[in-house]
Amino acid sequence: MLRKSTFPLLLFSLTLLVACSSENQSSSDFENIQFADDNGGITLPAGFQAVVVTEGVGSARHITVDDDGDIYVALSSDHDGNGIAALRDTNGDGVADSTAYFGEYTGTGIALYNGYLYFAPDTAVVRYSMEGVDLVPTAEPEMVVTGFPDQGSHAAKPITFDGNGNMYVNIGAPSNACQEEGRTPGSPGMDPCPFLELQGSAWRFDANATGQTLQEDGYKYATGYRNAVALEWNSAADNLYIVQHGRDQLNTLWPDYFDAEDNAVLPAEEFFKVDDGDNFGWPYTYYDQSRGEKMMNPEYGGDGETPYTGDEYENPIMAFPGHWAPNDLIFYTGDQYPSRFSGGALIAFHGSWNRAPLPQEGYRVSFVPMDGANPATDSYETFADGFSGTDSLSSPGNAEYRPMGLSQGTDGSVYIVDSKQGKIWRVFYTGE
Template identity: 50%
Template sequence: MTGKSLSFAGKLRLSVLVSLFLGISLILSCSPGDNLPNGDPDNGGLFLPDGFEAVVVVDSVGRSRHLAVNDNGDIYVKLRVPNQAGQGLVAIRDTDNDGKADIVEVFGDYEDTGNYGTGMRIYNGYLYFSTAGEVYRTKLEPDKLVPEGEVELIVRDDYRNAEHGYEHIAKPIAFDNEGHLYVPFGSPGDVCQEFNRRPGSMGMYPCPQLEWHGGIWRFDANKLNQTQQEHGYRYATGIRSVVAMSWNQEEDALYVVQHGRDNMNRTWPDMYSPWESAVLPSEEFFRVDEGTDGGWPYYYYDQLQGKKLRNPEYGGDKKIEANPEEITYPLMGFPGHFAPNDLLFYSGNQFPDRYKNGAFIAYHGSTIRGPYPQAGYFVGFVPFENGRPSGPWEVFADGFAQLDTIVNTGDAAARPMGLSVGPDGSLYITESVQGKIWRVMYKGKKEDFGQAALDKLEERKNTRTNIKYPDPEKDNLEVGMLETGAKIYNQYCSTCHQRDGKGDGTRFPPLVETEWVTGNKRRLIEILLNGMEGPITVNGVEYNQIMPAHNFLSNDDLASVLTYIRRSFGNNANSVSAGEVQRVRDQLAAGKAN
């Protein structure tokens, strides 16, 4: 009897061991993508490294900013502008794991004092989110997609930059492991000038804006109704504008990517060429420790030279360097105006090992790089080791704009904005034009990811006009447009407005230094498409003549002539693209049809 029992027990143990062996073998033989949904045939329009696929979770939820993915895979998105009901949060659930959203609900009951909502993070069971002026939280409940509890106010901005304007008012948020919340308060101007953005206006010294802006403040993540003045602690200073910010768990430290200053050619045309203004100054990648001083507004980073240089508003001559013992140098400098709008350190296990603990950055895309192609509009990656970049920055996901050359921001079909990692290690990406969300997955074998994939990424980095450094001559988009525009202007416009654009002084208005030309582009396009009649006042003088419609011109020709008048006669406004003309033409046609 005892022998038979031992024999049975032995057989049972053997059966269990065989089952475990087969299970382990099956697991080892499976690729990491076996339990992941299928990617879209075209990866949702994205270019990705070898072995990666993307599925569009949802095509359009509204102008999306940041997002957060919960432990159960639910997705939460912050919209830039609330809907008509005042709701600016979106909850998304995929119930059958096919990668596509099955439930999309807009919710939120909170006061929004601005239209620049951005932050969205999950911390200690709460969904934290921000508007232009507030940071809120609401409790997440197990198995419930939409939180049902009260929305609590954590921090309210008292708008101390109101006297200077409302620039750089976004409120990204990050949390450490000790119960602290970090919030940037961006600069209320470009570079702390006495007269903001006025050519030749010098910088104020010491910069008074640094008392309440141009830095990062720390708060209690669990305390309600805090204000910057009463409860905030200035953790770091000299940081102009931050939208991309994240707490690096591996290093237990805060990291940010700063937006650099604007329009150096327009402000200091004798010192900076249009090309220099397009690629400088750098977007700076900082590790931010307590007491960090990034140097704004006195210095900017020139990534081409690898130097911190004094701004011309403070006597800089492109040579005077900062003392690295007095201010913090960036870990890395990216080309100017990429507009880094989210930062994520990859903590998942799905991707190849080289991505582990590295930094993904969503470059929302420039608006002021003219006369060169707009740049950014992709997701980049920076490999990390020991808390610092271990190699140059790379391309990871591109193709959002669906264009080879982006003349103006409005031409881009999508602009990558927010980043988050799901519980299975998938990377989620939002964009801000329509609100499309991608889920990026690795389907290959990790050991197969190597140099061939990296070479393709490097080729894209060096060839795509939205990523590479522009050639000063070949990539100047206005060279051809200005030549064509001048011919069209002289043929159709100069008789009235004169070849010098100054008009005749009595019947036909000037095109020089007037908001009618350098201001709202849509209004200017409409004038050429529809014509104009009736009295108008230009530079204090009233005119009353008929401006005939020029809708017989092609979109390209209209874009060229409008670019010509906006860039000539002493005007210095940005270009008009054929895509912008087409959109206005379509909207006018649709209005007439209705």
């Protein structure tokens, strides 16, 4: 695969030789790369260009890339009975010219760790040995963790690994706001919410052990969020982070307090720094980004004006508009992009379904500059856009693409995968 080269720069004041930054990248570094004329239908900031790796591998979820540039994509629906797609670029032009499918499971979480490809169906985590593998593993998968609840909603199991031999798994809450009668106008919330015993929580496991179960081997690391498909360990900060999906239907369930315009923007999608033992307040509270504070959910006595006044629940480090659906998160560790991207967070927003009668929103990849463990500013920016294919979208079914998964290659390029067709873009900084 293409490797980023560096160029010596003479610093006259110090007479030192250092590697040139990516802002001065030579166009000759990309002479073999087959960039798409229109970036494959998406828009990128000035100086960035995209290759279309493939037009589609199927119903893609998360994505991971190995040191040689081979790509592995989790699928939510099987392809001829297989749940993982493997892609390879054999001539270095950035476009995959070999695609294979394998694996008996479908799911969301996928990651390479310590010589194995880890994959998470909705009720387990398995791993495939990659020792001696060309592209597709041939050994049967090993069961890493079983015993996850079998649930109809928020069942996805994203996974991530820290630097200390631990694996973290999301267990979403199969509920909107833990009502006694789910999604029923005026129904009060259950207190305490029984789902939080196992669900609405991030769990920690031994990354190197097999045969584990949730009940016997899992450690509940943090709790009190609705669902977090975007879950990532930030090695620079040595910390876990999530971006949660906020609740729905404030106006239809509580019309005395909220109207359609309120529901279109509330509650925020919250970006959390996750420490051991944290509780983020779902289902009792939600976050109002316009007020900058946690509010009591109407199922628990709130009326849209009543803030949460306790200190048990953690606030987000950043808040995004409601219903954007954050579905993946990575922290940029390469040097192929300009230096301001170093350590920053890229978040794939799958896009909303429930802002009607207002247009649907999200459908983009956003960038948050980071200063160590926290955002460097109080704002975020759009990194990749245009996935919906229209300026005004009434339904997610009409979107051309929906950004779902992110991964960084060893050369510092970033991969984006769409869930509708499984289209994959690979984004470089070229300075042009």
